Amino acid sequence: MDYAYQPRNMEAASAAGVPARRGRPRKSALAGEAGPAPAPNEAAPRNVEVVESYFGADGRPIKRKSLGAARIARSYDRRGNQVEEAYYNTDGKPTPRKGLGAARIHWRYDDSGNKVEAEFFGPDGALLSRENAEAPQKPAPELA
Numbered sequence: 001m002d003y004a005y006q007p008r009n010m011e012a013a014s015a016a017g018v019p020a021r022r023g024r025p026r027k028s029a030l031a032g033e034a035g036p037a038p039a040p041n042e043a044a045p046r047n048v049e050v051v052e053s054y055f056g057a058d059g060r061p062i063k064r065k066s067l068g069a070a071r072i073a074r075s076y077d078r079r080g081n082q083v084e085e086a087y088y089n090t091d092g093k094p095t096p097r098k099g100l101g102a103a104r105i106h107w108r109y110d111d112s113g114n115k116v117e118a119e120f121f122g123p124d125g126a127l128l129s130r131e132n133a134e135a136p137q138k139p140a141p142e143l144a
Contacts, residue, residue: 061090068098094123
């Protein structure tokens with residue numbers, strides 16, 4: 001599948017099954033390469049959101065069969081960690097991702113950037129499940 005990608009203006013022309021992305025490109029936005037730095041009295045953005053939408057030749061939203069969704073919204077924190085992913089149907093309402101059963105996933109990270117928790121939510125916003133990641137194991141010290 002071909003993707004429309006425009007680094008500055010992320011509004012992409014729609015074509016059959018081609019996603020339009022809105023927001024800043026992930027690498028540039030998170031690495032601070034895109035746009036001027038915030039003024040000293042302005043706070044840095046908390047999260048960057050990237051939206052991927054799929055449209056038919058008629059310009060109407062269509063569902064991507066492999067995902068079961070017409071739009072995906074991904075959020076990243078200042079460190080570049082993906083903190084949320086949500087799936088929407090052609091009407092813009094939350095919908096479960098095909099093969100996953102959740103309409104939204106939220107991840108938490110520790111101070112070192114390790115993923116420590118994932119929460120899965122249904123289309124109604126109710127928590128379906130929570131998974132905790134094991135803390136990274138340090139190698140055992142060698143005995144001399």
